[in-house]
Amino acid sequence: MTQDQAKCSTCKDRNTEQCNPEKCSEPPVLPLNEASDIKRVVAVMSGKGGVGKSSVSALLAVALARRGHQVGILDADITGPSIPKLFGVIDRPEQFNNFILPARTITGIRMMSLNLLLPQEDDPVIWRGPILSSAVKQFWTDVAWGELDYLIVDMPPGTGDVPLTVMQSLPLNGLLVVSSPQDLSMMVVKKAIKMARMINVPILGLVENMSYLPCPYCGEKIHLFGSSHVGEAAQKNNLPLLAVLPVDPELAELGDAGLIENYNGTSMQGMESLVKVLEKTLGGKIIKEREGA
């Protein structure tokens, strides 16, 4: 995808006589609504599905909240939303004036997900790309987020319509890219990195998830997927590898039980260092004007 193709893909004038990519500017970043004061927005992305992006988003929110930050999670994975399940949240968001109030987890993390609005949590969402994208925009424009130090955006996997909308329409301070160690996963991660760079979204760094399994008897690291390619990819793309998380059955069990906020295992240490990097990199800043926007 070239920069122009990225820019044009959501334009109403595409393929019409009015189309003139040279004169066009990128779609505008959506302003904050009057019921939200969000200081930092961090999106979590992965090249492919199932690498643990939602788990990393959830753990990051938990780690930030434990440091005393006001945190929200916007579940932009509209067709495969797993954030409410990880936190055991089933409350339907309420309406207040013209806004939707986000649901709250046990520890007070604010959350908005399409799953909270569906009649049944297992109802499928069979929508085309533009409708998915407008749902994500509404989670920004129509939700009364209140005062937040960090909003974490859990993106759908890949480089489709919704990640493009998030990158173009939300004022992202930065992007975290999650990958598992396999080379196949890295190939798609490189696409995600290229896409973010085309749209001028700063990439904060990479997170390697399910990197190894610590042997329960001797603690030796078992590399289930062979040796990792993530460190090498980080180096080649001039990006820091911010956290390396093991396979941890406790994390999967707590996530399945909706109790991810109770997690205190090894991956939490990785998240704590990641939080310190975020505080150092983004701390004190307010939402950034996108370069060239």
Ligand SMILES: Nc1ncnc2c1ncn2[C@@H]1O[C@H](COP(=O)(O)OP(=O)(O)OP(=O)(O)O)[C@@H](O)[C@H]1O
């Ligand atoms: N470090 C880990 N250790 C053990 N299990 C994990 C780990 N990370 C994720 N999992 C498990 O792997 C599964 C997929 O994780 P998750 O839903 O976070 O992935 P995802 O990349 O967000 O998936 P999707 O592509 O569907 O959005 C879940 O069952 C989760 O509990």
